[in-house]
Amino acid sequence: MKKQVGLMLMIILALTFVLSACGSKSHDNTNNSNKGGNEGAASPGTSGATSKLKIGMATDVGGVNDKSFNQSAWEALKKVTADTGAETKYLESKGDADMEPNLKAFVSEKYDLTWGIGFLFTDAMTKVATENPNSKFALIDAEVDLPNVESVSFAENEGSFLVGVVAGLMTKTNKIGFVGGMEIPVIKKFEAGFKAGVEAVNPEAAKSMKINYVGDFSKPDLGKQAAATMYDAGVDIIFHASGASGNGVFNEAKSRKDAGKDVWVIGVDKDQSLEFGDEITLTSMMKGVETAVYKVSTDLINGTWQGGKVVTLGLKDNGVGLPETSTKNVPADVLAKVEEYKQKIISGEITVPVK
Amino acid sequence: MNTMRKIFDKSSFLVPLVAIILGLICGALAMLAGGYDPWMAYTALVKKLFGSPYDIGEAIRAITPLIFTGIAVAFAFRTGLFNIGADGQFLMGMTGATIVGVTLDLPWYIHAPLAIIVGGLFGGLWAALAGYLKAARGVNEVISSIMLNWIALFLSNYIVGTYLVMEGQQKSKPVHESALVSIKWLSESMGNARMHWGTLIALIGVVVFYVILWRTKKGYELRAVGLNPNAALYAGMNVNRTIITSMFISGVFAGLGGVFEILGVFGYQTVMAASWGYGFDGIAVALLGGNTPIGVFLGAVLFGGLSYGSAGMSFGANVPPEIVRIVIGSIIFFVASHGLVKFFLKPFMARRSNKGKSEGGSAL
Amino acid sequence: MDRSTTAVELKGITKRFPGLVANDNINFELKKGEIHALLGENGAGKSTLMNILFGLYQPEEGEIWVNGKKTVIDGAGKAIELGIGMVHQHFKLVQPFTVAENIVLGNEPSKFGFLKYRKANQRVRDLSERYGLKVDPQMRIQDITVGMQQRVEILKTLYRGADILIFDEPTAVLTVQEIEELIEILRNLAAEGKSIILITHKLKEVMALADSVTVIRRGKVIRTLPTSETNERHLAELMVGRDVTFEVEKSKKEPGDVVLSVDSLRMKGDQGKQVLDGISFDVRAGEILGIAGVDGNGQSELIYAITGMRGVNGGSVKLNGKDITNRTPREVSLAGISHIPEDRHKHGLVLDFTLSENMILGSYFDPQFGKNGFIDFKAMDTLADKLVNEFDVRGSGIHAKARSLSGGNQQKAIIARELWKNPDLLIAVQPTRGLDIGAIEYVHKRLVEARNEGKAILLVSFELDELYSLSDRIAVMYEGRLMGEVDADHRDDQQLGMMMAGDASAVAATEGRK
Structure with missing residues (x-):
């Protein structure tokens, strides 16, 4: 009797395991406008630019649902498909060792352009691009300095x-x-730009600025700890450039806010108010x-793709900036000041340091 | 020869085989539920594995570290220890190899072997630490070795990030050419897949695993301690020393796995946010293989092959890689729950024997 | 047949296991209020039959009648429902729970999901008074003696309303005094109208306790008869199938030089208690020194100390004049001590090794079993073959796992291995525990042979018969000390029992008689 109950439990467990696993994942990793009947029929009429090109992207270990880089890149490619009809597809890298075969997979399937998302791809892309x-x-x-690679980086210092x-x-x-993730040049750029911005309007605050590198991009607990220390020391605004570790910063801010403290977080990479709310x-x-990603991909479709180039997207290209939702918490006079500095940077009147 | 028979009895093959089939069926059901075509997906998986020389090569590359961590876990298991810290030993192996590979400049016939030996020792000593804690202080090796995993991760990151780091990067300087163990001619003939001598060493490792445990006096001791530490003590064996020895050997296997990822695959070591998990996969591999030498080898091939081929399923049938994890998960689940598989087998077995009986009856 | 006086009737029960007919057309009848012994050697099929009655196995053929009704018992739950209770040889108790908690486990008096402790304790107290089973309901199992634990097991079955009680080898784990108490308990139960089945292979108990006895040999019922019409020798013959000698042929022999000399040996236990408290004795060549005592008075620790399996904190052990105190087990073994351990499964064998592998357990490092760190399997098998033939170890060959052998054959294998080392001193602890008559006879013969060859033998046993028939001298151990020696030629159970219970006046009595 007992045995049978145990067995039933096992079977139920197994079923839940399987069903929940497939339930959590129902999206497709390919975009192809010709697949859906309606869309396919409509597209030749509505859009002039139909493309037979194939564009692939390999994510880093974060995967396509990382609410950050990889996800943004994939959103862009979905838009490319919707607008031009190009076929797009992604492959997730489960570890560093997967990056190379993933790039290679797109190459061997004769994709017209293959994206590597994130600086971790530097070596794998150098190798695969050299071979092909x-x-x-x-x-x-x-940056990868090869004629068949276009490298895209951002002027994070300007946005910061x-x-x-x-x-x-x-x-x-x-x-x-x-709060920084790892103390690496790209994050240093955030810190330098941020500090310069504070200094421009409030030199006193810049002098006493608290800086903490938690050493990891995926440890919310470390982020939370760092934020707690800062808030305890009287800090009321934290800018984080620490990937998922920053989720802990938001978490700490939320609990302080709930306790009636007036604290804020400045998000990074995406408009993080959409995920963590306007209150903090x-x-x-x-x-x-x-x-x-959208620009470089459509460049290819339009025939203006530039291999061998390193594109740095700054304020003037709208490669970095503040989201429109900022108006909710940032008063108009402050935003006006921001706009003023933005123009100064674009015009070259101010040069923002990188480290 | 008797030991051979013991290791390869029939049911030890049948159960994993049926478990694999059940796992594949479960995976297929999951795919059907998600609206994917399982047949197409499995075809794509196979095609990804054997489709081109590059893919075959890369699949072998993916399987190699799993053989190492698989025998590491299985070896410890045979001696009554659960080495859940193969991951940390793997990392220490990587670090040892990187240190020697980056800082020294020696002729290749010294440099590569030295890097391999130092990496192996790093892994072995790291595991021996857990063994020592158990022997001297009675600390459960599961707890100590899993905690040593974290220490290994951060220690490796510290060493790489502080002493070996390449300016402005999150990785070490490249390992000197003389320490690399890639097989150039083979890579070139296989579409530049990352082939290296580590694969051969892994296969030798499988043989060494067998020979040590079932052919040597040390292995006799190790198994006795594993099966019955009280009887081992009674028989005059030094149980504590044996525990340390066992962990050391296990750690050397895991460490070598890490060594060849550096010397054979990457040529440098990155500062890692998290470990690659080969050590934990090694537990699954050991389980799949029933802790036998051949079983572990086949388990690693299956596990590594499925993981590598999962990209093919994404490509060929648009199946998300999660489904492949379901397949792998189900297979391990079914292997682990022997009882369940035997339950599924029972009706078939019973029918067969009944059939035999009734046929016998009607013939009379 | 008069159904009203029959509690259980088994008719034509047949149960087959692969390659074995465990029960072959067995007929068995238990009358109400009687104590019926089921006698047979290990592996004769007693336990299988009782597991069928308790619903753990299903018979292929045959019928079960309980209280005059034909029934199918398809599980322990059904058996309990029918009023059948079983007291297992290995108790199934939850150690950290109290006596009362264990007894009511699975059938707790509760209200709104809360256990009513007072009610449980009261019920247990009532039951224990009614049947004369003295227990304290609030003690924890881990704190009470084995005999007490057995009473808890009995109470458990009574609490569930059992009228038919099955006892599986109940005396195997008990001391002399506890056995006497158990006998008393069983008589009380029978007087209260309970019907009792006693599974055993001990003839003495059958004669002392049972009203009737059914002898089983190789799955078949040999005879059922009232104990008043038989005696031990007759039962032994029925059980084994041939004439059995109880007396060990042992000639008087003048002992030789001192082989083992133990001097004021002291050892601390895990809880800091002095488990060995100054023990001194000698064993000479050609004599058997028996150590008597109730289990748990330091006998095991004494042996661990001599063999080096545990360290001592005072005193010395000398073998042939050479100091071997606190040496490793290997050094002790090489010095010339062989050891037949108390627990053959725990210490004596690696059960999942083959018989052959087990034969070199203490000597695998010797160069004759391989050089350069490798094992010479041929040499190993050659030894195993030789010992298996010489000591008549029966099983499915030297390449079968030790686990597959019967207890007797496992013990034979250990004795073979230990004697093969040709020791000066042989330590035998409980060498016949759990063995059947045939095997016991064999072990005794071998031990006396070794003595006659001039080996010194230290024998630890809880069986008084064994001690008296084998030993040249008997020392009694109590709480880590030797109480004194008794005369091995003039048996006096009363006096020995008092010494084992730590009564100092009994010691004086012996001294006086000397």
């Missing part, structure tokens, strides 16, 4: 400058914090991954 000089590649957030202006003007305690998200330093 006739295939085209594009890389986000790092602007959120620095916001923080410098809006702090009430005159104490501002910065002051604004975000948006990185235009989506814009970049």
